[in-house]
Amino acid sequence: MEIGITTFVETTPDPETGEVISHAQRLREVVEEIVLADQVGLDVFGVGEHHRKDFAASSPAILLAAAAPQTKRIRLTSAVTVLSSDDPVRVFQDFSMLDGISNGRAEIMAGRGSFIESFPLFGYDLKDYDELFEEKLELLLELCKSEKVTWRGGHRPAINNLGVYPRPVQDPLPVWIGSGGNTESVIRAGLLGLPLVLAIIGGRPVQFAPLVEIYKRAAAKAGHDPSKLPVASHSHGFIAETTEEAADKFFPSTQQVMNVLGRERGWGHYDRSSFDAARSFEGALYVGDPDTVAEKIIHLRKNVGITRFMMHVPLGTMPHDQVMRAIELLGKEVAPRVREEISRWEAEQ
Template sequence: MEIGISTFVETTPDVHTGETISHAERIREVVEEIVLADQVGLDVFGVGEHHREDFAASAPAVILAAAASQTKKIRLTSAVTVLSSADPVRVFQDFATVDAISNGRAEIMAGRGSFIESFPLFGYNLNDYNELFDEKLELLLKIRESEKVSWRGGHRPAIDNLGVYPRPVQEPLPVWIGSGGNAESVIRAGLLGLPLVLAIIGGRPLQFAPLVDLYKKAAAQAGHDVSKLPVASHSHGFIAETTDVAADKFFAPTQQVLNVLGKERGWGHYDRAAFDAARSFEGALYVGDAQTVAEKIIHLRKHVGITRFMLHVPVGSMPHEDVMKAIELLGREVAPRVREEVKKWEDE
């Protein structure tokens, strides 16, 4: 069971002071967070790609590369790379470079992206949303399979027997598929034999169990060894010394971000009642003390089959020291409890 962190490198206004941290300072903070995550024994750290003012990570591979030389064991992944609006050649080159710097710890988490700012920025038509992803994923997988590539598609110039360099330390370079819970996307991941990441950020996490089953059935039908295919989840959360402190610190910045996004997407108002319901034992928020969060992760593993859990923290801007403390608690107190419990099952 792997435990880790994901972030979008948020730069939203502080809910108490109204001040907004600079992109540069927040990026430097995230590098410190990755280094700490490595030191406290976490398995993976993911940085999500966005192209808007309130998130500073438009180039996750660069941030991960900055942390790669300062870390020893932690795996470094995008969370996600918006592959539909990216050039797969460049994506592969960037993460092969991170793989070299980290000596084999880089991963790509590829997704369509629920944020669409990158499409007009890079000159893509949203009407081609699905077709772009399918085509770009095909090329990315072809590049990781072979040093010399010949390929032709509809949205990018053809490649005729050209080499793509550098080659990664890992062969093949891990590529995960990120999904928000769409049946078609989990079936695709299964048919391709690629690891799956589910964004479980609302509703009841146990509702995702049928999707995991669907993924595994598709993989088995395609002839892949299901036992070797990991399934990850990405969920919002925060850890503090007590559950009350964790909830009180996490609510306001989370509410701020979700209500901004809610206005853009037509969601209802996010209030404390919704927040408290989501942090119940069956809810999708992993907020509380170490014991509370560990028990919820164990529950997810038992009933959904997740083999990697990524805590997304913070959602809105929070003091750096609070985020660092949450990472420390996740690594030193939550992860050992989860691993110990999972090991008991495996030994039985």
């Protein structure tokens, strides 16, 4: 059972003071968070790609590469790379370089992304949303398989027996598929035999179990061994010494972000009752003391089949020292408890 962190490197206004941290400062803070995550024994750290004023990381590979020489073991991944509006050749080259700098610890999490700002920014039409992703994923996988590539598609100039460099340390460079729970994307990942990441940020996480089964059936149908395909989850969360403290610290920024997005997307108002319901045992918020969070992760593994849990922290803007403490508690207290219980449980199966 792997446990790690994801961040979108938010620079939203502080919910208490209204102050906005600079992009530069938040980027430097995230490097410190990655280094700490490695030091406390976490398995993976993911950085999301965005192209908005309230997010600082437009290129996850650059930020991860800044931390790579200061870390030893932790895997470094995008979360996600918005592949539809990017060039697969550049994505492959960037993460091959990250793989070299980190000596084989880079991963790509490819997805459509939940925001659309990158499409007009890079000159793509939203009507081609799905077609772009399918075509570019095909090319990315070809680049991972072969040093020289011949490929033709509808949205990018053809490649005729050209070498793409540098080559990664890992062969092949790992590519995961990020999904918000769309059945079609889950089936695609299974048919391709690619690891799957589910964004479980609402509802009841156990409701994702049927999707994992669909994924595994698709993989088996295509001739892949489902038992060898990892399944990850990405969920919002926060840890403090007590559950009450964790909830009180995490709510203000969570409410602010959820209501900003809610106004953009037509969601209802997010209040404390919504927050408290989501952090219940069956809810999608992993907020509490180490025991509470560990039990929820164990429940997720046993009932949904998740083999990698990634906690998204912070959500919005929180004091850096609070985020660092949450990472420390996840690595030093939560992760060992989860791994021990899962090892015991698997031995009994």
